[in-house]
Amino acid sequence: MSVHSIALLTRDGERLSFPCAEDQSLVEAAAAVDLFLPVVCREGGCGACRATAQEGEYHLGPHSSAALSAEDAERRTILLCRTYPRGPMSVGAPFDRSRILSQAVRPRGGAVTELTLVGERTVRLCLELEDEGEGRAAEFEAGQYMELEIPGEGVRRAYSLANTANWDGALEFLIRLQPQGRFSGYLERRAKIGDRVLTHGPLGGFTLQEHGLRPRWFVAGGTGLAPMLSMLRRMADYQDPQPARLYFGVNRESELFALDELGRLAEELPGFTLIPCVWRAGEGWQGFRGTPADAVRADLAALGVAPDLYTCGPPALIDAVERAAREQGVPDSHLFSERFLPSVA
C-alpha cells in the first residue's frame, strides 16, 4: 500500500504535512500524528470537514450529497473524513491552525440545569460542567459545537453552543426535536434536570473572522440560530465595531424563538439589526415574507455592500444564500457556513 505526503494549508497560512496511506482517510492519517482536524460525524454525513483539494489525485468515499454535492465535488471540494489519497496531495482547509488540536479532547460531564421548550419543537438545553479538579470553565470559541452523549446509550450528537465562553461551566444549546432523532427522543421522553450528560469538545472552525470593519451578516435557519447567537453575544461582550445583522429564517411565525435574547442583543450591541424572515407568514405578519436567501439577495442589491456572510442551517438554505451572495458579487472568501444535517441512525 502506497503512502503519500499530504500538505494541509490552513486558512491562516500554516502549512502542515503528514503521511497518509491509500486506505486511510486524511482525518485518520492526521490523527495518527496527533493532529486532530475539526470533524463531526466522520462518515461523510455532515459536511463539517469540507476542504479543497488544491493538487493531487484522490478517491472520495461514500458521502451524503447534502454534505457535498456532485457539483461541489466536481470543483474539487472534499470531505476530509472521506478522502483517500492516490498520490501526494495539497489541501486547502477553511479553518485556522488553532482549530486543529494536538491532543484528543477530554470528555467532561455536565449536569442538566434547564430543559425548556422555547418554540415549536425547539428545546433550550443548558448544562453545567462539573469541576473535575481543573475548575468549571467552559472554554470555547463563539460558533463552535460540542458532541453530547446520550446518557446510557453512548451515542453522540453534535450541537452548536448558543452562549459564550464563561467561567461558570455553563453550556447552552438550542435543539430542534427531530421526529426519529435519538437525542430528540432522549430529550422528549427521559431527560430531566440533574441528568449527567457527557460532553466532547469544543470542536469546529465556524467562528468569527477579523476582516476589518467589514459588516457581518448572519443568516440562520431554525436552530441554526445557536452559533449565531453565540457569535453575536461575543460581539456584544467585546463591543466589536463591525455593523451586524441577523436574518433569522423560519417557515411560520410560531417557529420564531429566542426573540427576548435577540431583543437584548439589539440593546447591547450598537449597530445590530434583527431581520426575522417568515416564509409562509400569516396575514398579521409585518416583517419580511420569504426566505432569508430572498432577503439577503434584496438587501445586497439595495445596499451595494459585500459583507462577511455567516450562514448556518439546513444545506438547502446555505446553498441558496451563498448562491444569492455570489450573484450579487460577494466573493467566496467572505462566505462562512456550517451545515446542520440530521444524523443517520
Place this chain on the structure above:
Amino acid sequence: MFCYQCEQTTRLPSGDGCASAKGLCGKDATTADLQDLLVHAVKGVAQQARRARALGVPDHEAGAFMLHALFTTLTNVNFNPTRFVTLLNEAAAVRDRVKARCEAAPNAATIAAPTGPAIEWTPAADLEGLLVQAAAVPVNAGLAEVGEDVVGLRALILYGMKGVAAYANHAAVLGYTRDTVFAGVEEAMDFLASDPTDVPTLLDRALSVGRLNLEVMELLDAANTGRFGTPCPTAVRVAPVAGKAILVSGHDLGDLEALLKQTAGKGINVYTHGEMLPAHSYPTLKAYPHLVGNYGGAWQDQQTDFANFPGPILMTSNCIIEPGPRYRQRIFTAGPVGWPGLRHLTDHQFGPLVAAALALPGFKADEPEQTITVGFGRDAVLGVAGAVIDAVKAGDIRHFFLIGGCDGAASGRNYYSDFATGAPDDTVVLTLGCAKYRFNRHEFGAIGGIPRLLDLGQCNDSYSAIRIAGALAEAFDCSVNDLPLSLVVSWFEQKAAAVLLTLLALGIRNIRLGPTLPAFITPNVLATLVDGFGIQPITNAQDDIAAALNRAA
C-alpha cells in the same frame, strides 16, 4: 506582504524578508500590509504635527497617538486586522484635526502646509480598498529607483523609531511625556515622509534616532522609578506556590500595579512572565505580598508555559505569539497588543481577568523553592561602585561582559548561554532584556561579595547600563570604549534596533551583534558600521570571549 523587521525574518538566497501569505512571526499578509499603511498614515500625522509645533500649537494628543500606533506595528504586538482598520481611520482623523488647528492658528500663513502622499491619503472605505492603498507603500517602496542601501537605511530609521515609540509609549502610559520627545518623533517621521535618498544624511539621521532613544529611555527610567521607586536587589521565587494565579507578561509596570490593586485580598497570586520579571525589584510593586514570583521562560516558550499555567494570562505589550487552543480563552490583551478573537481589556478594567482567576484551579501545591536575584539597576550597582573599582584595580575582576537584548527561538541563540556560562570566573556578566532567561538560573557565584551575574532589568534598562558604563569610565578616567567592558547584543525586534542606535550614537565600539545581522542592513551599510563602530557579528562563544579578553589585555 513584505516584512523584514525582525531577526527571524525569512532568509533566502533570492532575498531576505517574509513575503508570503504569512510571516514567520505569525502575522498574516493582510495585517502586515495594514501595518505598512499605518506607518504611512503616521507620517502624515507627523507632518501636520510638526507644522503645528512650529506654529506654536503643538498637539500632544497627536504625539501620543503616533507612539501608540507605531507600537502596535512592532514584532509580536498586534495581529488583529480589525484593530488596524480602526487605527487607520483614527490616524486620518487625528491628522485632519491637527491640520485644522494649524489653519486656525493666527500665524498659519508663515509656514507652508505640508504636502505629499501621506498628507493627501484618505482611508479607503473597506478592507479591499485599504489593501490596494497599502500595496503602494511597502517598507521597501522605491527599491528599483533608489537601491537597497537607501531602502535599508530608511528601514533602519523606521524600525529604530518603532522602538523609540514603544519605549515612549511605556513612559506615556505611566504619565511621563516630554515635549522634546514628541518633537523628535514628529521630526523623524516627517523626515521619512520626504522619501530621503542621501546616504550620509540617512546615516546621520539614524544616529539621531539613537540620541532620541537615549532621551526616551531616560524618560522611561524616570517614569518607572518615579512611580515605583528605585530597583533594589531582590530574590524572586521562580517556583509556583499553591493558590489561584494570574500571569502578567509584557513590559507595562502600570498594568501590573493596577492588577495588583484589583486582586489584593482576593486570594489570587500574581506571577510575572518574561520581561515583567524586573517588576519584583521595584519597592512599590514588591510591597504587594501577592506578587509571589516569576513563571516560565522567555517569550518564545509561551505556548508551552501558558498552556501549563493554571490561571489567566495578561499580555501587556510585546511579545505575543499565536495562542494555543489550550489557553486561548484565558489570555487577555491590553494596551497595544491584539490577536483576533482574544478579549482586549482597556483602561485597567481587569474584572474578566480576576473572574477567570477565581474560576480556574490555580496551583494545587507549592513547588520546591528556587530563586533568582534581580534588581541590579544603576543605583544598586553604583552603590557598590567603590568595591567594584577596587576589585578591578586589584585584578579580581578582569572584565565585564554586558550580554543583553532579546531572546528568540533560533538555535544560534545558544551562543548567549554559552557565552555567559563560559565567561571566566574573574569576569562579571551584566544582563538585561529577556535573553537572560537562557542563563539566569545558572550558579555564577560572586567575586568578593559582588555577584558575578547582575540583572539590570528590562531591555529599556539599557539606560542603566549606559549610566553604569559612564560612571565606571569616569572613575577610571577613560572612555567607555577603553573600559574592560564588552557588549554582546542579542537582537530580535525593533526596541533592540533603537537601543543599538543609541549605543552607536554614544560612540560605543566593538559591539558583538547576533545571532544574525538584520536583513535590512545591506553589505554597504554593514561596511560603514564596521568601519565607523567596529560592529562585529558573533562567531562562537569561546572565540569571542577570548577575543574580547585579548583586546582588553
